[in-house]
């Protein structure tokens with residue numbers, strides 16, 4: 001065993017040796033000549049990192065769901081963010097746009113990137129992702145420089161123009177006081193002999209990545225930002241000797257990469273000025289009497305909206321405001337994406353319970369409802385479904401409400417409501433209430449949300465609204481889902497039956513519309529379209545009387561348009577008919593499933609059917625331990641006696 005350890009250690013060491021590049025400034029010049037990109041500035045470096053993983057341009061036209069959500073707009077998906085961030089297309093686009101313009105050295109490269117959004121909307125995670133991206137990057141630095149300086153700074157002013165031409169790079173920035181001192185004292189000005197090495201960005205080692213946490217207001221010490229003077233050395237060296245400098249502030253260590261300001265506006269204005277000077281002038285003061293130091297870093301700040309509004313309303317802050325690029329990080333508003341957020345968080349945690357179908361959907365539904373602003377165009381559940389790209393059917397027709405218009409009338413949507421963390425807590429609570437079964441399901445999660453809402457200190461009207469979502473809106477929606485789930489477990493080969501009802505309906509409706517007869521597939525007999533069969537489907541979605549005629553026309557028009565395009569159709573193709581077919585199936589087994597589910601005692605036949613249903617539910621993904629609870633819930637809530 002020890003040999004194995006030894007081998008692994010050896011291999012690792014040798015692998016690392018190869019990666020380390022060391023040389024002189026002269027050697028470095030040759031490196032730059034071969035690959036000028038290695039000398040790029042911070043914004044360019046981050047932009048390149050972002051783009052390296054690739055961009056996908058999604059063809060909205062080809063995806064009906066996207067088409068409803070995004071309309072004609074283009075949808076760019078950046079792979080850099082894709083696997084970890086959901087429903088954030090706009091935010092990630094804006095972030096990339098900032099880095100793009102900043103990489104072109106425009107005004108943006110001299111401005112702070114500021115992310116604002118409600119608690120738990122993903123601000124910190126976005127910044128974390130940027131930092132992780134940098135960590136994979138390498139950079140050449142002056143060996144021994146506390147600020148990991150770009151070695152090109154060594155080139156004296158009067159030679160820069162020429163070198164710039166030879167190397168095909170722009171040279172900007174000046175040596176830090178420490179390197180300047182070394183150059184003079186140790187190398188007697190022979191700058192080309194100064195040591196250079198290649199190193200990597202590192203969050204932990206604070207190399208190229210600095211972080212400024214909100215500072216205790218009673219202890220506003222700028223050393224957090226720009227470092228200080230080492231008191232123990234003050235006795236040894238004379239005043240003004242740069243060797244006393246301890247350049248370990250966030251803006252020092254973040255040179256070449258980025259500096260994150262957490263809860264930025266909690267800091268004193270003095271701090272903010274240092275932050276602004278660093279971006280605007282690309283210089284920061286050196287501690288003590290050492291003049292200014294050149295820095296090249298991207299400043300990424302974030303905070304919640306309350307802090308931002310407070311800061312914004314103060315006129316004395318105008319100068320700072322003008323130097324900030326604001327990117328909103330609202331909550332996600334798409335159900336499908338919200339579910340992915342919790343799946344991701346759960347995947348990355350120790351949460352290992354069984355999760356019954358629709359559990360995360362119910363929790364996500366609540367989160368999104370709480371974030372929606374009311375509209376007079378539809379109710380909130382409809383809005384939620386429209387935002388999710390679903391078709392909402394009313395009186396046999398899909399609702400024609402434009403999602404873009406809905407979004408435009410609610411510009412501040414997503415900046416309020418329930419946070420991802422609140423939902424995660426509810427999932428955790430639901431689990432600890434049911435630790436024996438190690439399982440959570442829609443009923444327990446809804447229960448735990450209700451409990452938390454009651455216990456949390458919300459304003460009275462908010463609390464009322466939230467409870468109504470849970471106890472009324474979501475409750476009703478879940479009952480619909482549940483009935484469908486039970487039908488699916490009950491009806492032998494649900495899919496096929498739905499398909500065959502659908503096909504049958506199409507045959508008859510087509511014959512009806514074209515005034516032809518239907519050919520019976522088994523006997524070959526020609527029959528009149530079956531009026532009562534069609535009606536039995538149509539009445540499921542309240543289409544009766546004269547409305548039937550129009551509905552059949554629409555169905556057939558749809559059918560033809562789809563087959564003209566050569567697309568395959570299924571019972572799910574046309575939303576109103578899908579709903580009708582499903583309801584018809586539900587109705588066909590409602591009595592039996594009700595009796596069997598509700599029965600206190602079952603005869604042999606009923607018992608068999610019940611067991612088969614339970615088995616099917618388990619096959620459909622329900623953890624065995626919660627099937628009973630769910631069926632009991634159905635028995636008590638679904639079918640009113």
Ligand SMILES: Nc1ncnc2c1ncn2[C@@H]1O[C@H](COP(=O)(O)OP(=O)(O)OP(=O)(O)O)[C@@H](O)[C@H]1O
Pocket residue numbers: 084085086087088117118119120121122123124125126303304331332341344345420421
């Ligand atoms: N749209 C989203 N996509 C993926 N994950 C998300 C999204 N929104 C939030 N999260 C996740 O929710 C959790 C909380 O997010 P994070 O800590 O980044 O929020 P924050 O905006 O910094 O909040 P705060 O203002 O409280 O600091 C994280 O695990 C984060 O990854």
Ligand SMILES: [Mg+2]
Pocket residue numbers: 123124125
């Ligand atoms: Mg945060």
